[in-house]
Amino acid sequence: MDRDVRLQEWERRAQPYLFIASILFLTSYTVRVLIPGLSPGWYIFWETLTIVSWGVFVAEYLARLALSRDRWHFVRTRWLDLIVTVLPLLRPLRMIDLHERMQLRRAAPGLALEARVMTYSGLAALLLGYAASLAVYHDERSAPHANIRTFGDAVWWAASTLTTTGYGDATPVTARGRVIAVGLMFVGVALVGAVVGSFSAYLMRRFRQEGET
Numbered sequence: 001m002d003r004d005v006r007l008q009e010w011e012r013r014a015q016p017y018l019f020i021a022s023i024l025f026l027t028s029y030t031v032r033v034l035i036p037g038l039s040p041g042w043y044i045f046w047e048t049l050t051i052v053s054w055g056v057f058v059a060e061y062l063a064r065l066a067l068s069r070d071r072w073h074f075v076r077t078r079w080l081d082l083i084v085t086v087l088p089l090l091r092p093l094r095m096i097d098l099h100e101r102m103q104l105r106r107a108a109p110g111l112a113l114e115a116r117v118m119t120y121s122g123l124a125a126l127l128l129g130y131a132a133s134l135a136v137y138h139d140e141r142s143a144p145h146a147n148i149r150t151f152g153d154a155v156w157w158a159a160s161t162l163t164t165t166g167y168g169d170a171t172p173v174t175a176r177g178r179v180i181a182v183g184l185m186f187v188g189v190a191l192v193g194a195v196v197g198s199f200s201a202y203l204m205r206r207f208r209q210e211g212e213t
Helices: 003-034 040-067 071-077 079-086 088-103 111-140 151-162 175-212
Strands: none
Touching: 003 040, 003 088, 003 111, 040 071, 040 079, 040 088, 071 079, 079 088, 088 111, 111 151, 111 175, 151 175
16 A cells, blocks of 8 residues: 555554543643642652543554655644654644645635634634643743632633733743743734735625625
């Protein structure tokens, strides 16, 4: 069997397992962040689950790398896959790939296509905002002079950052928190722009059709 066909077949079959691993990783990370008073036994259980699910991401990426015809080309063209493998909390960014592939089909736009773009981009923004809230809350809650003390504060900060509103009432003070904030700003512009742009394209197409009739 051709290596490209084998790679495509592997990717197709691996998707359900990656989805389950993503849910387990996010769940275990959520528990460890939001329930700091876990007993040693439960903490080890959730930490082990985090490591195992992360290992699934690494093993799947290495398997695709081994199946690829040109490994260096695979690394260069699938750079986003490498990033979300190293930093699993960024896995919602893989939906950007789906958005880019759908954009290539805009020669024949339709409501279903635009709705899918808005759905994927909106879901990616929600998941990424949730993951960023957890990461920032984990670092900020015990930092001196921090104003993000509760998970609700972290969610509010993520929402205002993703939409580039930036009220300034909740801001990270730690180095890692600020790095997360910068990344969320750039990604927020892309994801929110995809949703707004797709909705605007749909409205323009509808107005054009009504004008022609």
